[in-house]
Amino acid sequence: MKRIDLHVHTTASDGTCTPTEVVRKAAGMGLAAIAVTDHDTVSGYAEAAKAGQELGIEIVPGLEISTRYLGPVHILGYYVDPESPVLQEVSDWLVKDRDKRNRRMAALMAADGLPVDYERMQERFGAVIGRPHFAKLLVELGVAESVNDAFARFVERGQKYYCARNFLPIERAIRLIREAGGVPVLAHPFQYRLNDESLRDLIELCMKNGLLGMECRYSGYDEQKVDYLLALAREYALLPTGGSDFHGSVKPHIALGDGMGELCVPYRFLIGLKAAAGIEPELDMEDE
Protein backbone atom coordinates (compact mmCIF):
# COMPACT_ATOMS: atom_id res chain seq x y z
CA MET A 1 0.00 0.00 0.00
CA LYS A 2 1.22 3.49 -0.84
CA ARG A 3 1.74 5.50 2.35
CA ILE A 4 1.71 9.25 2.91
CA ASP A 5 2.04 11.88 5.67
CA LEU A 6 -0.29 14.87 5.50
CA HIS A 7 0.93 16.81 8.57
CA VAL A 8 4.54 17.96 8.47
CA HIS A 9 6.35 21.04 9.82
CA THR A 10 9.59 22.42 8.37
CA THR A 11 12.01 25.26 9.15
CA ALA A 12 9.46 27.52 7.42
CA SER A 13 7.81 27.39 10.88
CA ASP A 14 8.94 25.51 13.97
CA GLY A 15 10.16 22.23 12.46
CA THR A 16 13.90 21.60 12.54
CA CYS A 17 14.33 20.06 9.06
CA THR A 18 14.37 22.25 5.96
CA PRO A 19 11.71 21.50 3.34
CA THR A 20 14.38 19.76 1.23
CA GLU A 21 15.53 17.63 4.18
CA VAL A 22 11.95 16.59 4.97
CA VAL A 23 11.30 15.61 1.36
CA ARG A 24 14.56 13.61 1.23
CA LYS A 25 13.60 11.80 4.42
CA ALA A 26 10.12 11.04 3.06
CA ALA A 27 11.47 9.81 -0.26
CA GLY A 28 14.08 7.73 1.58
CA MET A 29 11.42 5.89 3.54
CA GLY A 30 9.27 5.36 0.47
CA LEU A 31 6.37 7.69 1.23
CA ALA A 32 4.33 8.46 -1.89
CA ALA A 33 3.35 11.97 -0.80
CA ILE A 34 3.67 14.49 2.02
CA ALA A 35 1.84 17.71 2.79
CA VAL A 36 3.85 20.64 4.12
CA THR A 37 1.66 22.15 6.84
CA ASP A 38 3.66 24.86 8.56
CA HIS A 39 2.04 27.14 11.14
CA ASP A 40 0.55 30.27 9.56
CA THR A 41 2.48 30.06 6.28
CA VAL A 42 2.77 28.23 2.95
CA SER A 43 6.28 29.60 2.41
CA GLY A 44 8.01 26.20 2.72
CA TYR A 45 6.04 24.72 -0.17
CA ALA A 46 8.06 26.05 -3.13
CA GLU A 47 11.32 24.51 -1.90
CA ALA A 48 9.58 21.23 -0.98
CA ALA A 49 7.86 21.04 -4.36
CA LYS A 50 11.18 21.47 -6.15
CA ALA A 51 12.81 18.73 -4.08
CA GLY A 52 9.73 16.55 -4.60
CA GLN A 53 10.00 16.88 -8.34
CA GLU A 54 13.66 15.85 -8.25
CA LEU A 55 13.02 12.88 -5.97
CA GLY A 56 9.72 11.74 -7.46
CA ILE A 57 7.51 12.32 -4.43
CA GLU A 58 4.26 14.21 -4.49
CA ILE A 59 4.13 17.41 -2.38
CA VAL A 60 0.85 18.92 -1.23
CA PRO A 61 0.72 22.63 -0.35
CA GLY A 62 -0.83 23.27 3.04
CA LEU A 63 -0.74 25.19 6.29
CA GLU A 64 -1.98 24.92 9.88
CA ILE A 65 -3.88 27.78 11.49
CA SER A 66 -4.32 28.08 15.27
CA THR A 67 -7.78 29.17 16.37
CA ARG A 68 -9.80 29.09 19.57
CA TYR A 69 -12.94 27.15 20.49
CA LEU A 70 -13.18 26.69 24.26
CA GLY A 71 -9.41 26.04 24.06
CA PRO A 72 -6.95 25.91 21.17
CA VAL A 73 -8.20 24.30 17.96
CA HIS A 74 -6.06 23.85 14.84
CA ILE A 75 -7.35 23.92 11.28
CA LEU A 76 -5.31 22.43 8.44
CA GLY A 77 -5.73 23.77 4.92
CA TYR A 78 -4.74 21.61 1.92
CA TYR A 79 -4.23 22.66 -1.69
CA VAL A 80 -4.55 26.34 -0.86
CA ASP A 81 -3.22 28.53 -3.67
CA PRO A 82 0.13 29.75 -2.28
CA GLU A 83 -0.32 32.93 -4.35
CA SER A 84 -3.81 33.72 -3.04
CA PRO A 85 -3.80 37.46 -2.10
CA VAL A 86 -6.26 37.04 0.78
CA LEU A 87 -4.26 34.12 2.17
CA GLN A 88 -1.01 36.07 1.86
CA GLU A 89 -2.56 39.05 3.62
CA VAL A 90 -3.83 37.02 6.59
CA SER A 91 -0.65 34.94 6.70
CA ASP A 92 1.42 38.14 6.90
CA TRP A 93 -0.79 39.40 9.70
CA LEU A 94 -0.44 36.14 11.63
CA VAL A 95 3.34 36.11 11.21
CA LYS A 96 3.60 39.76 12.33
CA ASP A 97 1.41 39.13 15.36
CA ARG A 98 3.47 36.06 16.24
CA ASP A 99 6.60 38.19 15.88
CA LYS A 100 5.28 40.78 18.37
CA ARG A 101 4.49 37.99 20.84
CA ASN A 102 7.96 36.51 20.33
CA ARG A 103 9.66 39.85 21.03
CA ARG A 104 7.78 40.08 24.32
CA MET A 105 8.85 36.54 25.26
CA ALA A 106 12.48 37.27 24.35
CA ALA A 107 12.37 40.49 26.42
CA LEU A 108 11.07 38.58 29.46
CA MET A 109 13.94 36.10 29.15
CA ALA A 110 16.51 38.86 28.64
CA ALA A 111 15.14 40.70 31.68
CA ASP A 112 15.84 37.54 33.67
CA GLY A 113 19.47 37.75 32.60
CA LEU A 114 19.29 35.05 29.91
CA PRO A 115 21.33 35.78 26.77
CA VAL A 116 18.35 35.69 24.41
CA ASP A 117 18.63 38.02 21.44
CA TYR A 118 15.62 38.01 19.14
CA GLU A 119 17.49 39.31 16.08
CA ARG A 120 19.93 36.42 16.43
CA MET A 121 17.04 33.98 16.79
CA GLN A 122 15.58 35.31 13.53
CA GLU A 123 18.89 34.79 11.74
CA ARG A 124 19.05 31.26 13.05
CA PHE A 125 15.43 30.11 12.89
CA GLY A 126 13.87 32.19 10.12
CA ALA A 127 10.73 34.28 9.87
CA VAL A 128 8.20 32.09 11.70
CA ILE A 129 9.44 31.51 15.23
CA GLY A 130 7.40 29.47 17.69
CA ARG A 131 7.58 28.48 21.32
CA PRO A 132 9.46 25.27 20.40
CA HIS A 133 12.37 27.50 19.29
CA PHE A 134 12.35 29.26 22.66
CA ALA A 135 12.17 25.87 24.37
CA LYS A 136 15.15 24.62 22.36
CA LEU A 137 17.10 27.73 23.32
CA LEU A 138 16.31 27.25 27.02
CA VAL A 139 17.65 23.69 26.76
CA GLU A 140 20.84 24.94 25.09
CA LEU A 141 21.26 27.55 27.82
CA GLY A 142 21.04 24.80 30.42
CA VAL A 143 17.92 26.28 31.99
CA ALA A 144 15.72 23.34 30.98
CA GLU A 145 16.46 19.65 30.60
CA SER A 146 14.42 19.01 27.48
CA VAL A 147 12.01 20.77 25.18
CA ASN A 148 9.15 19.22 27.15
CA ASP A 149 10.63 20.41 30.42
CA ALA A 150 11.09 23.92 28.94
CA PHE A 151 7.44 23.95 27.92
CA ALA A 152 6.22 22.70 31.28
CA ARG A 153 8.24 25.15 33.37
CA PHE A 154 8.70 28.20 31.13
CA VAL A 155 6.70 28.58 27.93
CA GLU A 156 3.39 26.82 28.44
CA ARG A 157 0.37 28.97 29.21
CA GLY A 158 0.61 30.16 32.81
CA GLN A 159 4.42 29.82 32.96
CA LYS A 160 6.75 32.79 33.41
CA TYR A 161 7.85 33.37 29.81
CA TYR A 162 4.52 32.62 28.16
CA CYS A 163 2.97 35.47 26.21
CA ALA A 164 -0.31 35.16 24.35
CA ARG A 165 -0.76 35.91 20.67
CA ASN A 166 -3.92 36.66 18.75
CA PHE A 167 -5.90 33.98 16.96
CA LEU A 168 -8.17 33.99 13.96
CA PRO A 169 -11.75 33.14 14.84
CA ILE A 170 -12.34 29.53 13.81
CA GLU A 171 -15.02 30.57 11.29
CA ARG A 172 -12.61 32.99 9.64
CA ALA A 173 -9.80 30.43 9.41
CA ILE A 174 -12.04 27.88 7.68
CA ARG A 175 -13.51 30.43 5.29
CA LEU A 176 -10.07 31.80 4.48
CA ILE A 177 -8.87 28.35 3.43
CA ARG A 178 -11.92 27.94 1.19
CA GLU A 179 -11.40 31.42 -0.29
CA ALA A 180 -7.82 30.44 -1.08
CA GLY A 181 -9.13 27.38 -2.97
CA GLY A 182 -8.14 24.95 -0.24
CA VAL A 183 -9.73 22.11 1.71
CA PRO A 184 -10.18 22.89 5.44
CA VAL A 185 -9.62 19.99 7.83
CA LEU A 186 -10.05 19.80 11.62
CA ALA A 187 -6.62 18.80 13.00
CA HIS A 188 -5.95 16.22 15.75
CA PRO A 189 -9.46 16.19 17.34
CA PHE A 190 -8.36 14.33 20.50
CA GLN A 191 -5.89 17.07 21.44
CA TYR A 192 -8.74 19.33 22.57
CA ARG A 193 -9.97 17.01 25.33
CA LEU A 194 -13.60 17.48 24.32
CA ASN A 195 -16.26 14.92 25.11
CA ASP A 196 -18.32 13.40 22.29
CA GLU A 197 -21.03 16.05 22.58
CA SER A 198 -18.62 19.01 22.53
CA LEU A 199 -16.62 17.51 19.67
CA ARG A 200 -19.84 17.16 17.69
CA ASP A 201 -20.72 20.80 18.47
CA LEU A 202 -17.28 21.82 17.23
CA ILE A 203 -17.62 19.74 14.05
CA GLU A 204 -21.07 21.19 13.37
CA LEU A 205 -19.87 24.77 13.87
CA CYS A 206 -16.91 24.11 11.58
CA MET A 207 -19.10 22.49 8.93
CA LYS A 208 -21.44 25.52 8.89
CA ASN A 209 -18.39 27.50 7.83
CA GLY A 210 -17.15 25.11 5.18
CA LEU A 211 -15.13 22.37 6.90
CA LEU A 212 -14.55 19.43 4.54
CA GLY A 213 -12.33 17.02 6.42
CA MET A 214 -11.10 15.68 9.75
CA GLU A 215 -7.70 14.29 10.73
CA CYS A 216 -8.47 10.72 11.80
CA ARG A 217 -5.00 9.18 11.90
CA TYR A 218 -2.44 11.01 14.02
CA SER A 219 0.66 10.25 16.10
CA GLY A 220 -0.35 8.43 19.27
CA TYR A 221 -3.95 7.69 18.24
CA ASP A 222 -4.59 3.97 18.74
CA GLU A 223 -6.97 1.92 16.58
CA GLN A 224 -9.87 2.55 18.97
CA LYS A 225 -9.43 6.32 18.66
CA VAL A 226 -8.92 6.08 14.91
CA ASP A 227 -12.05 3.94 14.48
CA TYR A 228 -14.09 6.43 16.51
CA LEU A 229 -12.85 9.34 14.37
CA LEU A 230 -13.32 7.47 11.09
CA ALA A 231 -16.92 6.66 12.12
CA LEU A 232 -17.54 10.33 13.02
CA ALA A 233 -16.05 11.46 9.72
CA ARG A 234 -18.27 9.02 7.83
CA GLU A 235 -21.34 10.14 9.76
CA TYR A 236 -20.69 13.80 8.94
CA ALA A 237 -19.47 13.06 5.39
CA LEU A 238 -16.08 14.59 6.20
CA LEU A 239 -12.97 13.46 4.34
CA PRO A 240 -10.62 11.47 6.58
CA THR A 241 -6.99 12.64 6.58
CA GLY A 242 -3.93 11.67 8.57
CA GLY A 243 -0.43 12.75 9.42
CA SER A 244 2.33 12.64 12.01
CA ASP A 245 2.80 16.34 12.96
CA PHE A 246 6.51 15.76 12.44
CA HIS A 247 8.63 18.64 13.85
CA GLY A 248 12.12 17.09 13.78
CA SER A 249 14.32 17.30 16.89
CA VAL A 250 11.98 19.55 18.92
CA LYS A 251 9.55 16.61 19.05
CA PRO A 252 11.98 13.70 18.85
CA HIS A 253 9.33 11.12 19.78
CA ILE A 254 7.42 11.78 16.53
CA ALA A 255 8.76 10.19 13.34
CA LEU A 256 7.89 11.28 9.83
CA GLY A 257 5.32 8.89 8.34
CA ASP A 258 5.41 6.54 11.36
CA GLY A 259 4.34 8.88 14.18
CA MET A 260 4.98 7.00 17.42
CA GLY A 261 5.18 3.73 15.51
CA GLU A 262 1.48 3.19 15.00
CA LEU A 263 0.83 5.61 12.15
CA CYS A 264 -0.13 4.44 8.69
CA VAL A 265 -1.83 6.90 6.38
CA PRO A 266 -3.06 5.41 3.11
CA TYR A 267 -2.71 7.22 -0.22
CA ARG A 268 -6.48 6.86 -0.59
CA PHE A 269 -6.92 9.77 1.87
CA LEU A 270 -5.11 12.04 -0.56
CA ILE A 271 -7.33 10.99 -3.46
CA GLY A 272 -10.33 12.26 -1.48
CA LEU A 273 -8.63 15.57 -0.71
CA LYS A 274 -7.67 16.03 -4.34
CA ALA A 275 -11.21 15.43 -5.52
CA ALA A 276 -12.47 18.03 -3.02
CA ALA A 277 -9.84 20.51 -4.24
CA GLY A 278 -10.78 19.83 -7.87
CA ILE A 279 -7.36 18.41 -8.70
CA GLU A 280 -6.93 15.66 -11.30
CA PRO A 281 -5.67 12.42 -9.71
CA GLU A 282 -2.31 11.05 -10.87
CA LEU A 283 -2.69 8.42 -13.57
CA ASP A 284 -0.38 5.98 -11.86
CA MET A 285 -2.44 4.40 -9.09
CA GLU A 286 -1.96 0.71 -9.83
CA ASP A 287 -0.89 -0.28 -6.31
CA GLU A 288 -3.76 1.50 -4.57
Ligand code: AMP
Ligand atom coordinates in the same frame (compact mmCIF):
# COMPACT_ATOMS: atom_id res chain seq x y z
P1 AMP B 1 3.28 28.74 19.21
O1 AMP B 1 2.40 28.57 18.00
O2 AMP B 1 4.54 29.45 18.89
O3 AMP B 1 2.56 29.35 20.38
O4 AMP B 1 3.75 27.29 19.67
C1 AMP B 1 2.90 26.20 19.52
C2 AMP B 1 3.73 25.00 19.16
O5 AMP B 1 4.27 24.47 20.36
C3 AMP B 1 2.94 23.88 18.50
O6 AMP B 1 3.72 23.26 17.48
C4 AMP B 1 2.77 22.89 19.63
O7 AMP B 1 2.62 21.58 19.16
C5 AMP B 1 4.07 23.06 20.37
N1 AMP B 1 3.99 22.56 21.75
C6 AMP B 1 3.05 22.81 22.67
N2 AMP B 1 3.34 22.16 23.82
C7 AMP B 1 4.51 21.49 23.60
C8 AMP B 1 5.34 20.62 24.40
N3 AMP B 1 5.04 20.31 25.67
N4 AMP B 1 6.47 20.11 23.83
C9 AMP B 1 6.79 20.41 22.55
N5 AMP B 1 6.05 21.21 21.76
C10 AMP B 1 4.92 21.74 22.27
Ligand code: ZN
Ligand atom coordinates in the same frame (compact mmCIF):
# COMPACT_ATOMS: atom_id res chain seq x y z
ZN1 ZN C 1 4.61 23.41 15.55
Ligand code: FE
Ligand atom coordinates in the same frame (compact mmCIF):
# COMPACT_ATOMS: atom_id res chain seq x y z
FE1 FE D 1 -1.48 21.38 15.63
Ligand code: FE
Ligand atom coordinates in the same frame (compact mmCIF):
# COMPACT_ATOMS: atom_id res chain seq x y z
FE1 FE E 1 1.09 20.70 13.51
